[in-house]
Amino acid sequence: MDKTRRKVLTTGAAATAIAAMPQLFGQQSAQSGATRFYEKGAVRIAYQETGSGFPLLLIPGGGLNSRMSGLPNMPFNPIEEFKGEYRCIYADLRNSIGGESTGPLEVDRPWDAYADDQLGLMDHLGIDKFMVLGFCIGGPFIWNLMKRAPGRVVAAVPAQPVGFRPEMPTVMYDGGMMGWGPELVKRRPEITMATVDKFLTKMFRADADFVFTVTRDFVRSCQTPVLVLPDDVAPHPYAVAMESALLAPKSEVSIFPWKEPKERIPLAVRQIRSFLRAHRPDQA
Numbered sequence: 001m002d003k004t005r006r007k008v009l010t011t012g013a014a015a016t017a018i019a020a021m022p023q024l025f026g027q028q029s030a031q032s033g034a035t036r037f038y039e040k041g042a043v044r045i046a047y048q049e050t051g052s053g054f055p056l057l058l059i060p061g062g063g064l065n066s067r068m069s070g071l072p073n074m075p076f077n078p079i080e081e082f083k084g085e086y087r088c089i090y091a092d093l094r095n096s097i098g099g100e101s102t103g104p105l106e107v108d109r110p111w112d113a114y115a116d117d118q119l120g121l122m123d124h125l126g127i128d129k130f131m132v133l134g135f136c137i138g139g140p141f142i143w144n145l146m147k148r149a150p151g152r153v154v155a156a157v158p159a160q161p162v163g164f165r166p167e168m169p170t171v172m173y174d175g176g177m178m179g180w181g182p183e184l185v186k187r188r189p190e191i192t193m194a195t196v197d198k199f200l201t202k203m204f205r206a207d208a209d210f211v212f213t214v215t216r217d218f219v220r221s222c223q224t225p226v227l228v229l230p231d232d233v234a235p236h237p238y239a240v241a242m243e244s245a246l247l248a249p250k251s252e253v254s255i256f257p258w259k260e261p262k263e264r265i266p267l268a269v270r271q272i273r274s275f276l277r278a279h280r281p282d283q284a
Contacts, residue, residue, distance in 0.1 A: 035068075035100065038124040045117050046100035047091035051083030054154075054280050055127045057118065058082075058090040061136030061160065063172070063235070064180045067092040067099035074135050075160070075259045076269050086131070086276070091121060093137075097183045105191060107198040111213050115144045122152070131276055133157040136236065143244075144213035146224045153224050155279035157272055160231035160259075163240030164208045171234045172204040211244060219247040227275045229254040229268060 038045045048068055058078050060070040068090050071079055079088055092099030094117055106113035118141065122130060131154050134142050139161020146153050165171065181196035203212070210216060226248050230241035238256070245253040252275060258268040 037100075038121050040120055043094065043103035043117060043120075044101060045091050045094065045103075045121055047089065047121055049090075049125075050079050050088045051086055053086045054282055055122070055125075055130035056082055056086035056088050056276070057122070057130050057132040057134075058088055059118075059132065059134030059138030059141055060090065060093075061134075061138065062096070063137050063162075064093060064176055065096045065098065066137050067096045067101075069098065076265050078133055081269055081273070082133075082276075085273075089121070089125065089127075089130075091117070093117075095184055095188075097180060097187070102188075105195055105199045107195060107202055110199055110203045111140065111144050112148070114141060115148050118145060119149055119152075128152060129154050129281065131155045131157075131280070133159065133272065133276075134161075135159045137162050139163065139236075139241075140211050140213040142226075143211050143219070146222055146226075147214050147218055150222075150224065154281060155225045155227075155276060157227045157229065157275065158241070158244075159229040160233075160236045161211065161228070161241050161244075162235050163211050163237045163244075165234060165237040165240070168234050169208060170205065173200050175235070176200040176204070210240060216243075216247055219244055220249070222248055223250060225250045225252075225275070225279045227252045227254070227272060229258055229272075230256050231259070232257070 035046050035048055038047060058071060060066045060068065061074055062070045071077060071090060082088055092101040094101045094103045094114060095105065129152050132142055132145060134157070139158035142156045142158045146156060162172065177197065177200060181193060181200065184196065185191055185193055228241050228245040228251060230238050230253065232238035242253070245251045254268050254271055255264065258264050
């Protein structure tokens with residue numbers, strides 16, 4: 001398939017997917033499958049826990065429609081893979097369509113608003129240090145968490161991470177404006193498309209570069225161990241994933257491609273498992 005046709009197909013597929021889409025370790029057993037809520041001011045976050053052991057925050061893919069129900073549909077189901085060894089914690093993203101988490105659109109600080117939710121949930125659960133595995137939009141979230149809470153994130157796995165692609169600079173913005181935004185406005189009439197535009201512009205167009213949430217200088221200085229699983233579709237640029245892996249001083253990278261053929265996925269999961277075990281504090 002020639003490069004032009006491949007680019008058109010991957011861009012279309014990406015736009016469609018986005019549119020549709022106080023204890024140190026907190027190692028107590030988690031209640032499986034029960035949705036609970038963490039509330040702070042006008043924000044209400046739906047979350048679940050499964051398994052027991054060292055805390056592992058799981059961030060589903062799906063762009064701004066990231067929600068718990070999407071985790072089983074990722075390239076592998078991280079709940080099933082890791083609940084036997086970790087306290088898996090996962091939540092619906094604030095204002096994801098089909099999710100139960102709600103809150104205001106903070107147009108001046110969208111990325112930090114989401115980080116507030118994630119770190120606030122950890123605080124609510126009495127968790128200090130934790131690991132994080134995130135798909136798609138989870139990539140920028142992970143880098144922001146490591147910037148905001150460098151002493152708390154023990155190790156991180158960005159899988160098929162979102163990044164800025166110069167030749168398709170508005171792919172993330174366009175996906176939000178076509179799918180997520182109109183559906184949110186239908187559900188929340190107090191929110192207008194003008195507000196959605198400001199929110200998405202701040203997230204994906206204003207000073208857009210690299211992994212959106214941090215600079216290359218930050219990645220060069222980041223001492224958190226990171227395992228990067230690259231992808232190569234429009235919103236998940238291979239070049240950015242590899243650049244972040246090459247810059248980070250304590251990084252590792254998976255084979256590529258790791259999702260296809262399907263027989264390669266268990267190899268990637270084994271690498272993630274080994275990586276997490278190697279950096280888990282209770283194994284030190």
